[in-house]
Amino acid sequence: MITQYLKTIIFVCLLLCFSALSGYAQEEIYERHIQVSMRVMGHEVLLSAGDSSSRVLPIEKEEDRYGLGFESELQFKPEVLVVTIDSAVKKTGIASSYIVEVEECVSGKVVYSYEIGGSVKQDLVPCVNRMLPKACYRIFFTIVEPNNLLHSFYEPPVESPKNALLEAKGVNYLAFGIPGLALLLLIGLFLYSQKNKPKAKHDPNLTSIGAYQFNKKSMELSFKGEIIELSSKEADLLKLLLNYVNSTVEREHILKTIWGDEGSYIGRTLDVFISKLRKRLEADTSVKIVNVRGIGYKLILKG
Template sequence: MTSRRFKIVSSILICLFLFINSSNAQDTSSDKHIEVALRMIGHQILLSAEDSTSRVLPIVKENNQYRIQFESELVFDPEYLVSTVNRIVKETGITKNYIVEMVHCETTDVIYSFEMTNLAKSDIIPCQGRVQPKSCYNLVFTILEVGDINDEPNLGVYSIIGLFLLVFSTTLFLWKRSNTRNNNPNLIPLGAYYFDKQNTELIIDHQKIELTSKEADLLLLLYNAANTTVERDVILNIVWGDEGDYIGRTVDVFISKLRKKLEFDSKVKIVNVRGVGYKLVMDV
């Protein structure tokens, strides 16, 4: 039973490990999604500058900040920049709270910037009518920590905590159940089973298998002589005594019934020793 408890707890821990890995994979997928959206923005900015040949360079990420770099110098229209960024961000759903900055490559001065959040009256957009001169610019896109993507709560942390609690509670439950059984003198460990000699039943996992009084007496006799052959006459004398309500094949019939009820654990076997009797074979 200890091995069974170990397997259950191990399975839960494996699920927890896979969940954490899955969460990490989702984070990576989210980054890729954001980068694709930002490259779309970069592409539109180049087209608005009548540049259809220059490349948008690889996106550089630092924490929650993404930097779009361009291969060539460009000119940008702030009004077009605001509308383009807002449209693509909305279409791709990457966030609802962000700051956009157009930064000069050499001086690192912020030439133009604006802020968008999903809070009422919090959109900060400066004058948009001044077209900026042709130069080397980087677009810095910062995702704010006000709310999550699509306003959906991030349940990853809570799910991990829940799984840890599940592992703990399952282990505690199995430990308590094991202690309860180990302290009960009427419960006999029998491979994967527990043999309840008082209630004449076998217990495996959550299943209870009823035994007749004779089946219980026979099983207890074989258990007490585990891995040792018990002669047929001894079995008849101890289990049936002077009752006289048996025939020649009575022992064989009851042995067959016990084998059927012990079939869930292949390591517990009742072996026929031809011409002598029967033997319960198990690890003791």
């Protein structure tokens, strides 16, 4: 059963994914609205110039401005152009302040420009009575301040320098966002699976002695993959010393526990088995079996 933790991760991932898709869709819709509005503006400019048959060429976006091109040459008075474009802007609602620049197609020189709204106290519209001769012109439209109502409806994301750089290189940041969310989800699933993974059962027969592992049942010591088999007496003696690790075990107690009443010779036998265990454990210097003179033996584990 999926835990509440995993449900939360999935919910957050889905929410972020929906938010990214929604923001991207809103930005696309906003951009398309501007493109349509520019075509409306171009159509109105042609009509004001007395041309009802020529086409408006595809809208071109150069950095932060939109370019209007026309199939035929045209002639116009600046004052008529100002009124025509302002009417189209108000009709489409794309901007509350803007800049218009008219360039010659061949030279690329700006032959006329003006600004409406913005931070200036009044509109900057120069030379309105001078007729521009018939020629090929391109009109560039820059939105200085979007229409507040329209902008709040579409809420296009504020473009950061980083996103601008990605877009300039043809990189769709959404293509990175969704895989990132998927990766986050996979990490959550992995953590969940690890959390609920059956843990290996602890073997009560295994005991650590420094770097060694002592299996009481099989009477084996293991050290870095090497298996050392112990005799039953060696194993019993080691178990007894482990029960009193870092404490002295009296000699008489060891003899009685391991050998019982097997005769007086077993005293020397104990010393032999202690020597054997020391040999078995010598690879780890943190493990020592020391002789406490006149009392017995002590298994010392350092650290």
